[in-house]
Amino acid sequence: MSTFKAPKGTYDLIPATSATYLAVREAISAPLRKSGYGYVETPGFEDVNLFARGVGESTDIVTKEMYAFETKGGSKLALRPEGTASVLRAALEANLHKQGNLPVKLWYSGSYYRYERPQKGRYRHFSQVGAEAIGAEDPALDAELIILADEAYRSLGLRNFRILLNSLGDKECRPVYREALQGFLRGLDLDEETLRRAEINPLRVLDDKREAVQKQLVGAPLLRDYLCDACKAYHEEVRALITAAGVVFEDDAKLVRGLDYYTRTTFEFVHDGLGSQSAVGGGGRYDGLSEMIGGPALPSVGWALGVDRTVLALEAEGVELDIPAATSVFAVALGEEARRVLFGKVTELRRAGIAADFSFGGKGLKGAMKDANRSGARLAVVAGERDLAEGVVQLKDMESGEQQAVAVDALLDAVRAKLA
Numbered sequence: 443m444s445t446f447k448a449p450k451g452t453y454d455l456i457p458a459t460s461a462t463y464l465a466v467r468e469a470i471s472a473p474l475r476k477s478g479y480g481y482v483e484t485p486g487f488e489d490v491n492l493f494a495r496g497v498g499e500s501t502d503i504v505t506k507e508m509y510a511f512e513t514k515g516g517s518k519l520a521l522r523p524e525g526t527a528s529v530l531r532a533a534l535e536a537n538l539h540k541q542g543n544l545p546v547k548l549w550y551s552g553s554y555y556r557y558e559r560p561q562k563g564r565y566r567h568f569s570q571v572g573a574e575a576i577g578a579e580d581p582a583l584d585a586e587l588i589i590l591a592d593e594a595y596r597s598l599g600l601r602n603f604r605i606l607l608n609s610l611g612d613k614e615c616r617p618v619y620r621e622a623l624q625g626f627l628r629g630l631d632l633d634e635e636t637l638r639r640a641e642i643n644p645l646r647v648l649d650d651k652r653e654a655v656q657k658q659l660v661g662a663p664l665l666r667d668y669l670c671d672a673c674k675a676y677h678e679e680v681r682a683l684i685t686a687a688g689v690v691f692e693d694d695a696k697l698v699r700g701l702d703y704y705t706r707t708t709f710e711f712v713h714d715g716l717g718s719q720s721a722v723g724g725g726g727r728y729d730g731l732s733e734m735i736g737g738p739a740l741p742s743v744g745w746a747l748g749v750d751r752t753v754l755a756l757e758a759e760g761v762e763l764d765i766p767a768a769t770s771v772f773a774v775a776l777g778e779e780a781r782r783v784l785f786g787k788v789t790e791l792r793r794a795g796i797a798a799d800f801s802f803g804g805k806g807l808k809g810a811m812k813d814a815n816r817s818g819a820r821l822a823v824v825a826g827e828r829d830l831a832e833g834v835v836q837l838k839d840m841e842s843g844e845q846q847a848v849a850v851d852a853l854l855d856a857v858r859a860k861l862a
Contacts, residue, residue: 451558451566461765463569466752467551469598470571473590479549479573484528486553490520495734496527496703498643507556521555525572526703526728526744527735533576534737544577545742551749563719563751572725574744576732581676584707584727584743585683591711591723591745592689598752599761603722605689606710608697609677610645611669612729613705619668620644630658645698651718664695673706680707703728707743713751715758722755723747767818771798771857774810776826784825784835787853794854796861814840821860823853 448454455463475481490510497503509521522528529548533539538546551571558564573590575583588605595603611619627640627647636655640647648659669677684691691709699708708726716722725745732740756763773788775781784800791798799817801810807824814822825835834847837856848856 451560453565462753462763463749465763465765466598466749467571470594470747471549471551472597473593474549474573477586477590479547482529482532482548482550483552484532487519487521488528488531490518492527492531492735493520493523496731497524498703501646503556507558509555509557523554523556525550525552525554525570525746526574529574530576530731530742531735534732539577539740545575545583546577547575549573563716563754565750569749570746571749572744572746574742576742577740579729579741581679582683584680587725587743587745588684588709589687589689591747594747595711598756598763600755600759602715602759603711603713603755605691606694606697606712607681607691608694608708609666609669609673609706610698610704610708611665611673611706615668615670615673619663619665622663622668626662648696648698666695676706699724699726703731703734705729711747713755713758716751716754719751722751769797769799769817769819770861771796771821771823772814772817772819773798774801774807774814774822774824776807779827779830780825783830783850784823787823790854791857796857821857
């Protein structure tokens with residue numbers, strides 16, 4: 443056994459579990475790829491100030507959860523705790539917003555890092571697939587992203603998730619609400635850190651998960667009662683568009699999400715089968731983030747869906763994904779001449795686009811056939827010296843047990859016919 447283990451709060455993806463994760467990533471990204479979203483990949487670490495400015499200095503992510511460090515050259519960096527700020531930074535740096543096609547539509551997949559207390563559904567290293575639409579203020583864009591996420595989850599077979607929806611207003615109406623909420627919070631019995639947070643960003647207090655705090659928030663002013671006419675109209679259009687698409691949602695006046703950059707539309711996907719870590723994904727509009735990190739005004743919207751929690755949601759519903767076997771054909775060679783011939787045939791099959799594997803290590807027939815069974819291959823190709831002397835190999839159907847002799851030169855066509 444190795445001396446080393448994966449760090450606390452992390453995990454290794456190994457077969458066969460890794461195949462499920464890959465299938466989930468594929469399913470989440472598929473609706474995006476057919477809707478004009480191009481792939482972007484950013485570094486695993488960034489300037490620490492990118493997250494301090496964008497995510498928010500009052501957030502738990504920045505104050506407690508970021509893995510920040512100083513390089514030998516004196517630069518202060520942080521492992522990325524979320525994807526939006528990094529993707530927007532990359533888009534600005536590459537001037538994608540100046541190429542004439544707005545919004546810039548991007549999707550990404552990767553690992554993110556937060557120093558949290560590990561528990562089921564909450565890891566210090568986790569995986570997300572995300573989407574960002576940068577440079578357009580349009581309720582149809584907000585609706586599109588919600589619809590695409592709903593489509594992704596349903597394509598996986600998930601049914602017991604809910605979509606929570608709210609509006610956080612904008613720079614016109616939120617300051618009025620902020621003042622009203624701060625006045626309410628100052629009258630509560632809150633600890634010093636929470637009161638300090640209330641002065642920086644009072645909406646963050648609404649997101650506090652502690653029961654003692656939530657009890658005191660009963661009767662707190664609601665942002666929906668302070669929305670300006672423009673924000674009300676925008677939100678109603680988002681609601682109308684997703685309703686027309688047949689997507690069911692719940693209005694949640696207390697939904698604020700955990701990041702400071704959200705404006706107007708905010709939404710969350712929750713699954714009731716996951717216990718306390720019920721959020722499987724979420725997002726919203728962030729019209730001011732570009733300016734926060736030194737860019738031009740670029741109204742934008744996006745989401746991130748947790749791959750880890752989506753897998754847990756599938757398990758909670760008992761959904762088993764139909765994942766094809768990694769290998770279609772497994773070659774078993776008996777003798778040196780057969781090894782050379784079948785190794786060449788395996789290469790030929792692979793070049794023809796057929797997933798094929800080989801019995802390595804010079805095992806006997808019994809051991810090699812066990813390997814063939816474990817591989818999940820539909821077909822096995824077996825050959826010994828006697829077979830090759832006759833110019834044939836044995837093609838065995840691993841499901842039915844039927845076996846037939848096939849000319850060596852005709853193996854590719856025979857395999858194609860069997861797998862068709």
